[in-house]
Amino acid sequence: MPRSPSPSPPAGQPSTASDAGDAVKAIYVFANEKGGMTDINRGKINEIIAQLSQSSAYTAKLLKSDRRVDETVALLQQKLQRSDEGARRSAAAVVARQVAALEASRRADRCCAVIDFDMFYAAVEIRDRPELADKPVAVGGIGMISTANYVARRWGVRSAMPGFIGQALCRQLVFVRPDFAKYTAVAEVARAIFREYDPKMTAGSLDEAYLDLTDHLHKRARDGGGGGAGDDSGDCDGGGEGERRGTALTGEALGELAGEVVGEIRARVKEATRGLTTSAGIGPNFLLAKIAADVRKPDGQFCTGWSREAVLSFLAPLPVRKVPGVGRVMEKARARKDGAASAVCELLSRAAEARLLFTPGSADSLLRKSLGWEEGGREEAAGEALQKGISCERTFRPTGDEAELGETLRRLCASLAEEMAARQLRGRTVTLKMKTSDFDLLTRDSSAARPVGAAEELQARAVMPLTVAD
DNA sequence: TCTTGAAGGACCC
DNA sequence: CGCCAGGGTCCTTCAAGA
Numbered sequence: 001m002p003r004s005p006s007p008s009p010p011a012g013q014p015s016t017a018s019d020a021g022d023a024v025k026a027i028y029v030f031a032n033e034k035g036g037m038t039d040i041n042r043g044k045i046n047e048i049i050a051q052l053s054q055s056s057a058y059t060a061k062l063l064k065s066d067r068r069v070d071e072t073v074a075l076l077q078q079k080l081q082r083s084d085e086g087a088r089r090s091a092a093a094v095v096a097r098q099v100a101a102l103e104a105s106r107r108a109d110r111c112c113a114v115i116d117f118d119m120f121y122a123a124v125e126i127r128d129r130p131e132l133a134d135k136p137v138a139v140g141g142i143g144m145i146s147t148a149n150y151v152a153r154r155w156g157v158r159s160a161m162p163g164f165i166g167q168a169l170c171r172q173l174v175f176v177r178p179d180f181a182k183y184t185a186v187a188e189v190a191r192a193i194f195r196e197y198d199p200k201m202t203a204g205s206l207d208e209a210y211l212d213l214t215d216h217l218h219k220r221a222r223d224g225g226g227g228g229a230g231d232d233s234g235d236c237d238g239g240g241e242g243e244r245r246g247t248a249l250t251g252e253a254l255g256e257l258a259g260e261v262v263g264e265i266r267a268r269v270k271e272a273t274r275g276l277t278t279s280a281g282i283g284p285n286f287l288l289a290k291i292a293a294d295v296r297k298p299d300g301q302f303c304t305g306w307s308r309e310a311v312l313s314f315l316a317p318l319p320v321r322k323v324p325g326v327g328r329v330m331e332k333a334r335a336r337k338d339g340a341a342s343a344v345c346e347l348l349s350r351a352a353e354a355r356l357l358f359t360p361g362s363a364d365s366l367l368r369k370s371l372g373w374e375e376g377g378r379e380e381a382a383g384e385a386l387q388k389g390i391s392c393e394r395t396f397r398p399t400g401d402e403a404e405l406g407e408t409l410r411r412l413c414a415s416l417a418e419e420m421a422a423r424q425l426r427g428r429t430v431t432l433k434m435k436t437s438d439f440d441l442l443t444r445d446s447s448a449a450r451p452v453g454a455a456e457e458l459q460a461r462a463v464m465p466l467t468v469a470d
Numbered sequence: 471t472c473t474t475g476a477a478g479g480a481c482c483c
Numbered sequence: 484c485g486c487c488a489g490g491g492t493c494c495t496t497c498a499a500g501a
Contacts, residue, residue, distance in 0.1 A: 387491085
């Protein structure tokens, strides 16, 4: 029984004056537009979100933490004012040296790709329920939406948005419960294909894969129809460590071949998953490939190029938030004098400042990233990357009832112990994480002499710091 | 002085 | 009416030990 006849997203009239506070709007304003959200009235959507959020404890927390960030930024500004000429000059000199060194070692012999499913969870669900295809769909619940399809995004519904707000933005929004077992199985199908191209491929998450295509491309150039030119005979690929010199395949030639290969991978994945599309980024390292993966979303691919000019002209105009690792706080800390967000080129032109303000490690990382250099995120990680921790958390209605809290803790410990037993894991440090009704996060931990894993042990350790603290 | 542990945060999907 | 996740990693800061 369809009730409302073909409703459409909010049209583009300017929204009238509102009572939602500007501060609230500033917090929830869309930092950047995700794909599929081009023709909507952002003002209207922001208005609805601000109205609904205005008086929530969650918003109060965000405003508070935002003020704290502002204070920190102000302190940084003062620090900059007070810095003397000498310090500034030497910071600039250090930066100049670093830039020169990085540029001198820019490589053109490696090719990385990041491949990402488009609206993964939602795509899987729609594939299995085709009648949802042209409806606005959100995977998640009233508490939180983890993925929205492109129809829903036209109303402003997006991932990481609480479900009730999604519903207010789009009354026809269809909610689908996530089914992680299903998504894991689909991801595994894709990963099997990825491994054919890079056996050491790593997964950033269920829907995201990092592939170093260098070896595969060389092999293909040698075996394939490339005419055999530039093929140094007698190279032993037994010790293949990803960096093979002596082959002429570099830069743009690498990129061209990579484009074909990635197209092939994506087609195979689409076929094997019965129609799921992916987007991909290709570049000289994972940082650039990752940023590039966002460019032609959905169902497309983009290659950054290898030369300094190509890389910098790609990066320079991007807002800093596009750089992996730069979040809300760093964006604010590096905002321009007028408060507007900086682009990557400003990160670069103000690199000496950053060196005075942040720890050397942070400043380095920022500089390398703004030159498109850092081997971002997933690098080969040397050994097999062991998982560092395992957790189980649940949000529930606020309560002060100790029996109830105790029971919740017991259940969490039981379910965590079960998971740990299934995976044959144990740990030495047990951390209890608590969220208060005003969204403050607290952690307390307790370390055992030897690794523990049983529910009772976890529970005892989790309760211990609670009784000691508050 | 260099490590280590604990607590808190920033960030990512 | 009221509803803002859950799984991680890595970094920084501070205090205490070795």
